[in-house]
Amino acid sequence: MRAGSVGEGRLGPASAAVFLASAVVLALQIAFIRALSFDTYHHFTYLVISTALLGFGASGTVLTVAWRRIERRPAFWSTAALVLLVVTSALAYRVAVGLRPDMQYVLFSLREVLKLWAHALVLFVPFFAGGAFVGMALAFFRGRVGLVYGANMVGSGLGGVSGVLLAFVVGPYRMPAVIALLGVAALFSWLWSFDMLRSRSGRRTAVIAVAVSLAAVVPALTAPVRTSIDQYKSVAHALRLAEQGDAEHLEQAIGPREQIDIFDIPSEHHTLFASPTAPAPPRQLSLYLDGDHAGGVFLIDEVEEAEVMRHTAQALAYRLVSEPEVLLLGERTGVNVWLALAHGARRVTVVQPNPQLPRAIAAGIGADGAPAFESAEPEGSEGPEGPEEPPASSSQAGAQVFAHPAVRVVNAEPRLFLERTGESFDIIHFAEAEGMPAGAGGLASMGEDYMLTVEAVEAALRRLTDGGYLTATRGMQSPPRDNVRLFALFAEALRTAGAEPAEHLVQARNYLAVTTLASADPMKPEGVARVRELAAELSADVDYHPGITEDDLTERNRVSGPEGAKGSWYYHAAQRILGDEGRREAFFRDWVYDLRPPTDDRPYFHSFFRFSSLPRYIRSYGQYWFQRLELGYAVVLVTFVQVVLAALVLILAPIVVLRRRRGRRAGGKAGGKAGGRAPPLEEPGGAGLRRPIGWTVVHFTAIGLGFLLLEMLHIQRFTRFLGDPIYATAAVLTAILVFSGAGSAAQGLIARRPRLRSAGERIRTAGVAVAVLAMVYYLALDPVLQLGVGAGEPVRFVITLLLLLPISFMMGWLMPAGLEIAAGGSSELVPLAWAINGVASVAATPLSVMIAAGGGFLTVSAVAAACYAVAAIAVMREQK
Amino acid sequence: MRGVTVLLLSLSLLPPTTLAADEHADERADERRQMVDRHIDREGVSDRAVLEAMREVPRHEFVGSEHRSQAYANRPLPIGHGQTISQPYMVAFMTEVLELDADDTVFEVGTGSGYQAAVLAEIVQEVHTVEIIEALAGSARRRLDRLGYDNVTVEEGDGYFGKEAAAPFDAIIVTAAAGHIPSPLVEQLDRGGRMVIPVGPVHAVQNLVLVTKDAEGEVTTEQLLPVRFVPMTGRAQER
Numbered sequence A: 001m002r003a004g005s006v007g008e009g010r011l012g013p014a015s016a017a018v019f020l021a022s023a024v025v026l027a028l029q030i031a032f033i034r035a036l037s038f039d040t041y042h043h044f045t046y047l048v049i050s051t052a053l054l055g056f057g058a059s060g061t062v063l064t065v066a067w068r069r070i071e072r073r074p075a076f077w078s079t080a081a082l083v084l085l086v087v088t089s090a091l092a093y094r095v096a097v098g099l100r101p102d103m104q105y106v107l108f109s110l111r112e113v114l115k116l117w118a119h120a121l122v123l124f125v126p127f128f129a130g131g132a133f134v135g136m137a138l139a140f141f142r143g144r145v146g147l148v149y150g151a152n153m154v155g156s157g158l159g160g161v162s163g164v165l166l167a168f169v170v171g172p173y174r175m176p177a178v179i180a181l182l183g184v185a186a187l188f189s190w191l192w193s194f195d196m197l198r199s200r201s202g203r204r205t206a207v208i209a210v211a212v213s214l215a216a217v218v219p220a221l222t223a224p225v226r227t228s229i230d231q232y233k234s235v236a237h238a239l240r241l242a243e244q245g246d247a248e249h250l251e252q253a254i255g256p257r258e259q260i261d262i263f264d265i266p267s268e269h270h271t272l273f274a275s276p277t278a279p280a281p282p283r284q285l286s287l288y289l290d291g292d293h294a295g296g297v298f299l300i301d302e303v304e305e306a307e308v309m310r311h312t313a314q315a316l317a318y319r320l321v322s323e324p325e326v327l328l329l330g331e332r333t334g335v336n337v338w339l340a341l342a343h344g345a346r347r348v349t350v351v352q353p354n355p356q357l358p359r360a361i362a363a364g365i366g367a368d369g370a371p372a373f374e375s376a377e378p379e380g381s382e383g384p385e386g387p388e389e390p391p392a393s394s395s396q397a398g399a400q401v402f403a404h405p406a407v408r409v410v411n412a413e414p415r416l417f418l419e420r421t422g423e424s425f426d427i428i429h430f431a432e433a434e435g436m437p438a439g440a441g442g443l444a445s446m447g448e449d450y451m452l453t454v455e456a457v458e459a460a461l462r463r464l465t466d467g468g469y470l471t472a473t474r475g476m477q478s479p480p481r482d483n484v485r486l487f488a489l490f491a492e493a494l495r496t497a498g499a500e501p502a503e504h505l506v507q508a509r510n511y512l513a514v515t516t517l518a519s520a521d522p523m524k525p526e527g528v529a530r531v532r533e534l535a536a537e538l539s540a541d542v543d544y545h546p547g548i549t550e551d552d553l554t555e556r557n558r559v560s561g562p563e564g565a566k567g568s569w570y571y572h573a574a575q576r577i578l579g580d581e582g583r584r585e586a587f588f589r590d591w592v593y594d595l596r597p598p599t600d601d602r603p604y605f606h607s608f609f610r611f612s613s614l615p616r617y618i619r620s621y622g623q624y625w626f627q628r629l630e631l632g633y634a635v636v637l638v639t640f641v642q643v644v645l646a647a648l649v650l651i652l653a654p655i656v657v658l659r660r661r662r663g664r665r666a667g668g669k670a671g672g673k674a675g676g677r678a679p680p681l682e683e684p685g686g687a688g689l690r691r692p693i694g695w696t697v698v699h700f701t702a703i704g705l706g707f708l709l710l711e712m713l714h715i716q717r718f719t720r721f722l723g724d725p726i727y728a729t730a731a732v733l734t735a736i737l738v739f740s741g742a743g744s745a746a747q748g749l750i751a752r753r754p755r756l757r758s759a760g761e762r763i764r765t766a767g768v769a770v771a772v773l774a775m776v777y778y779l780a781l782d783p784v785l786q787l788g789v790g791a792g793e794p795v796r797f798v799i800t801l802l803l804l805l806p807i808s809f810m811m812g813w814l815m816p817a818g819l820e821i822a823a824g825g826s827s828e829l830v831p832l833a834w835a836i837n838g839v840a841s842v843a844a845t846p847l848s849v850m851i852a853a854g855g856g857f858l859t860v861s862a863v864a865a866a867c868y869a870v871a872a873i874a875v876m877r878e879q880k
Numbered sequence B: 001m002r003g004v005t006v007l008l009l010s011l012s013l014l015p016p017t018t019l020a021a022d023e024h025a026d027e028r029a030d031e032r033r034q035m036v037d038r039h040i041d042r043e044g045v046s047d048r049a050v051l052e053a054m055r056e057v058p059r060h061e062f063v064g065s066e067h068r069s070q071a072y073a074n075r076p077l078p079i080g081h082g083q084t085i086s087q088p089y090m091v092a093f094m095t096e097v098l099e100l101d102a103d104d105t106v107f108e109v110g111t112g113s114g115y116q117a118a119v120l121a122e123i124v125q126e127v128h129t130v131e132i133i134e135a136l137a138g139s140a141r142r143r144l145d146r147l148g149y150d151n152v153t154v155e156e157g158d159g160y161f162g163k164e165a166a167a168p169f170d171a172i173i174v175t176a177a178a179g180h181i182p183s184p185l186v187e188q189l190d191r192g193g194r195m196v197i198p199v200g201p202v203h204a205v206q207n208l209v210l211v212t213k214d215a216e217g218e219v220t221t222e223q224l225l226p227v228r229f230v231p232m233t234g235r236a237q238e239r
Helices: A011-039 A042-065 A067-072 A074-097 A110-140 A142-169 A175-193 A200-222 A234-243 A303-311 A315-320 A335-342 A356-365 A414-420 A454-462 A482-496 A525-537 A569-577 A581-590 A611-628 A631-671 A692-722 A725-745 A759-788 A793-825 A829-879 B002-013 B016-027 B029-041 B048-056 B065-070 B088-097 B115-123 B134-146 B183-188
Strands: A248-253 A260-264 A284-289 A292-298 A325-329 A347-351 A373-375 A407-411 A425-429 A464-475 A505-509 A513-519 A541-544 B077-080 B083-085 B105-109 B126-131 B152-156 B169-174 B189-199 B206-213 B219-229 B236-238
Touching: A011 A042, A011 A074, A011 A110, A011 A142, A011 A175, A042 A067, A042 A110, A042 A631, A042 A829, A067 A074, A074 A110, A074 A175, A074 A200, A110 A142, A110 A829, A142 A175, A142 A725, A142 A793, A175 A200, A234 A248, A234 A260, A234 A284, A234 A292, A248 A356, A260 A356, A284 A356, A292 A335, A292 A356, A303 A315, A303 A335, A315 A335, A315 A425, A315 A464, A315 A513, A315 A525, A325 A335, A325 A414, A335 A347, A335 A425, A414 A454, A454 A464, A454 A482, A464 A482, A482 A505, A482 A513, A482 A569, A505 A525, A505 A569, A525 A541, A541 A569, A569 A581, A631 A692, A631 A829, A692 A725, A692 A759, A692 A793, A692 A829, A725 A793, A759 A793, A759 A829, A793 A829, B029 B048, B029 B088, B048 B088, B048 B115, B065 B077, B077 B134, B088 B115, B088 B189, B088 B219, B105 B115, B105 B183, B115 B126, B115 B134, B115 B152, B126 B134, B134 B152, B169 B183, B183 B189, B189 B219
Parallel strands: A325 A347, A325 A425, A347 A407, A373 A407, A425 A464, B105 B126, B105 B169, B126 B152, B169 B189
Antiparallel strands: A248 A260, A260 A284, A284 A292, A464 A513, A505 A513, A505 A541, B077 B083, B189 B206, B206 B219, B219 B236
């Protein structure tokens, strides 16, 4: 059976198989990410998944090298790849669990490094198999590659969405087995496309393939799932205590956003930022999100029992305003609700993006009824009925603070709520920003945070009543970074709003955390005096208030500062940030970390790393410099370097093989020996073989990078509009993959137009169009999205799809048109193109994060546009 | 000659494992000295009592057999149950910060393997230590007994509330990353006492905080240095 003939007359079922296999791969990716996020750590997840995704690139490389052999038995090899996909989808995670390294010692032990690689390698196999299968299908059907590639794109898009849904329904550990069933369906479809059941040998192959697949899938579906949580994770400790009878696992909720676990651990005494002399916190439950400790849920009925909250660093704002109307943005456990109630809050609005969380807390407490939720409501609307007067006592409240009559819970992303609400508040508390400093750990440091940008803080300032305060508290880091950036952020937002920041800002710290306040009105001397008095009560030191001098500084909590100067780094940083523009710029330029205020164009509050500081890190920390680095950035960097190194091998290896083969053929022809054996590598028009290898590398690298850069960019940008990163990922993936799939599938129709008949013309047209559209989107997207921000969720989803349609459709042209040219040169170039595209796509993921953190979305847009422009130019050069 | 005979007889009555351990301990005294010289003395810890204690305590007895070969490297090692034995430098640094006297009573939260308690026991009169993991508390107790540290009391329990019965303490050392300073520990710290505790998030850089209670009972804090401790009941990992 010749390659190229396998799909004749059976393009439909073959495309269906590609569609299903692509869906399996994408859904599996989501399953692995979710399971690894719970079992291990975010940055580890990122590294492992990126490595595993190299399977796509590797598959193309292997196909290129082994293409002769595959061409001889296409049915066997493609079916084998599909069976491997099914089997490893069902089993890879279970096998990988046994190979997981001890994460604490990966930096010290070669054995653990080897385990890390073995672990990633096991997870790599299904992606390799999936990539190999799709790559083969593209090569087999290269005459109608648009439709097959379209099926690949649409399958991937819908696989992403179904992965998100499955995470809700069956949870991440059972997902792989369920997903593998889709793979079995793909197998049937593929066998059908080959007419396997007509011949005896075909029937035998089919029976073996199905039997092997089901032998893996059925036990995986029925066997109990064994989780393997890293022993150093917070939740592992809770489970250990539960095993020895010192804790009880009360509640678990699984979802695509995070896994929620609630434990009753009598030895848990969590209270963020309480002063050393505060009373002990009350009895509490422990909340874990994705296995990390997220705080305590107080088990109390009376406000008086929350006395400890009155001694925390975050109490400062609450002690400045009597009976405040409070907005808590991103509050999770409810402790800050108690903080507000303990200070006589008239009403508390909690904005919480995860609807599962308050429900899980209610269930964990064993409360009778879950709290009533609101969705993000239209501008100016009121919440549910609540008492206008503050409760004299919360005795009627019960333990479930979210159901307290003075409390309403709004299910919305905090930033979206701020942009849509017309209400005003006396205290707006950035509770989501609270917590120990996040900059040092995990990939969170490279995640977008649209709540901590100049635009978001400015929006919050607009929602303050006269005499109101914005407040945010974060743990301290050494050297200081989070809180200095927070101060700079509040200052910049005040400046943008037309206020003089020096008159509005306060920064105070206890031994553990720093609280930054921005007042709605310029602070008066009596307000400043009150801040100083309260700081003493809270065992805190004030580093900034309007009019502060060195004589005002106290030393209740000693922290480092410039040598020979009085005052902490916080004090000196505040003086520079509030200085004239030159002094401020010099400060931002010279500080060891990047502390410029984040904006919506570069919303990376938690990213502090700067390359120029690397020599200073190494000088200051000696052999520990790597651990002192911002880990999130380091992981992204390591991932990128690893992918680039792998890319060099995966791309160069097949090129070397191809060149050798060609050399041999050329030699054979010249010598008149082998000319009859190897089929000539035909090219339309008979222009010879000169072009495709170099051009293939350039074209598929450019569109691989460009495609993923645009995909990542739009997920990041639509997150704010859709109010949820999960929805944004689902909507953007669906739009880009499905519409670009449509663009690919429509190649046959498009090629009927005389001007677009040649693949080169289509590449040039689409390349230029995407490059231009990428920049148009950068400039026009935010104003357009702002018009739709008030619409309901379904409408915003549709707006997202429609907005992404034009660019996605055009993006879909370049791969099949490129394959058309590559296939014209040689059937071997199709797998090479597939390898290059896969590797470039994987490399683009860390690259897009690095570019966005360094230069903002403008730079990402420009680089993506440049990639498509390169594709257009490269094909024009070839056509000459 | 008679004395030598008695000594030989006594040695012959010892169980073979103990004899082997002692011989091993002696063999490794040089490694301990090198560890102290290279990684502790040279890195700035200067309290002679602390340096002497670090030279005395056989760290290899506090780790599993699979990690004994690395016992005198300046790094933390796993001891099971998600816990680690601290990096030697960190043990020495935290001990020095407490400014201990020979007649002091010290309270430790987070016994782990018992190594830190043994170092403290070399310096002070009395050490009380609490471990929340039952299995670790038991093994540490047996180990410290075997090594002859009879001035250490190991208890299983929740260190957050301290040990009221033995309070006040001249010094308190917490070898677990805590979210905040437990107020019961502050209360049980004697006037003029010092407490050292790593405070901050897990799996990230924390701050090692020194808490001082002056003669009037006023409490002040000081950030000493960034550290990274394993979570919850974890122990010092690195500087």
